[in-house]
Amino acid sequence: MRYPIPSKIVEITSATAVGHSIWLAPKEPWPSAPTPGQFAMVWLPRPPDGYKPEVCNTVPMSIAGWDNGKVRITIKNLGPTSKALLACQCGDWLGLTGPLGHGFSLDCQHPLLMGGGVGAPPLLYLAQTFAAQGIKPITLLGGTTENEIFHHDEFPGTVELATDDGSAGHHGRVTELLAESSPDRLYSCGPEPMLVNGLQWALRHQVAAELCLERYMACGIGLCGICSLDQDLVCQDGPVFSSERLADSREFGTLLREAGGRVRQLSD
Numbered sequence: 001m002r003y004p005i006p007s008k009i010v011e012i013t014s015a016t017a018v019g020h021s022i023w024l025a026p027k028e029p030w031p032s033a034p035t036p037g038q039f040a041m042v043w044l045p046r047p048p049d050g051y052k053p054e055v056c057n058t059v060p061m062s063i064a065g066w067d068n069g070k071v072r073i074t075i076k077n078l079g080p081t082s083k084a085l086l087a088c089q090c091g092d093w094l095g096l097t098g099p100l101g102h103g104f105s106l107d108c109q110h111p112l113l114m115g116g117g118v119g120a121p122p123l124l125y126l127a128q129t130f131a132a133q134g135i136k137p138i139t140l141l142g143g144t145t146e147n148e149i150f151h152h153d154e155f156p157g158t159v160e161l162a163t164d165d166g167s168a169g170h171h172g173r174v175t176e177l178l179a180e181s182s183p184d185r186l187y188s189c190g191p192e193p194m195l196v197n198g199l200q201w202a203l204r205h206q207v208a209a210e211l212c213l214e215r216y217m218a219c220g221i222g223l224c225g226i227c228s229l230d231q232d233l234v235c236q237d238g239p240v241f242s243s244e245r246l247a248d249s250r251e252f253g254t255l256l257r258e259a260g261g262r263v264r265q266l267s268d
Ligand SMILES: Cc1cc2nc3c(=O)[nH]c(=O)nc-3n(C[C@H](O)[C@H](O)[C@H](O)COP(=O)(O)OP(=O)(O)OC[C@H]3O[C@@H](n4cnc5c(N)ncnc54)[C@H](O)[C@@H]3O)c2cc1C
Pocket: 039, 057, 058, 059, 060, 061, 062, 063, 073, 074, 075, 076, 077, 078, 079, 080, 081, 082, 083, 118, 121, 122, 213, 214, 215, 216, 217, 218, 239, 258
């Protein structure tokens, strides 16, 4: 659907120190299950008690799960809108526009998933979709600390962690865990510098890769142009792009647009 459907919060789960998941029941059911990697625009129609109206922005959130019409999203505590979404309670209503964008392909027997930060939620749904087809993925998850890695205990298959402070798993970057791997496809979502490393590894090892970009979005439906990447719009042509497409990009890993269209150079 390309307009917000009133959706009731029916469950709050998987709390970490930096956020939690909510399950939403749309009043008007989505016609079919979303593809992993697709996202929804989430709108808070009324600020929770103690919050100002400015929190009523529409923000993109990946689909983290699907259960008979119920939609799961996982929210990290970042700025004003995510804080207000985390203050919502069971029984509150949000507006959900989705599913939007193009997701991951599923034609793979030995998938390797690599996620960082809020890249973990869409990969959880991807891993669960593979598991439902009898395919057990290997997943690499990274974060600043263990507390910042969403869902690591929920992934089917093998999971390896990497943390910047050494509080869990490998002490260092999640991309350093790639060295041991020989998958037939890499699926990745997270901060763009991590995706750039993943792309370089995939090209070096001639492994096909699909990368999910979490760029700034205002409308999510192809109207505002703020999410542009070269000639494409991430909200419509992505957020999942192939390694072939990104290998030719002038803007991937180098510049992006933020609120108001400001251009920001990405540093390493
Ligand atoms: C396709 C996609 C999927 C995403 N999935 C998730 C998810 O599953 N869970 C999650 O917690 N976050 C996800 N995000 C990021 C999320 O949309 C932002 O964190 C959120 O909008 C922050 O809003 P804020 O007001 O709380 O923070 P702000 O103070 O406005 O910003 C905090 C940070 O989030 C970035 N940001 C702000 N607004 C947006 C926006 N509209 N689009 C993208 N980035 C933004 C800012 O550049 C800044 O780095 C996703 C983004 C995209 C594009």
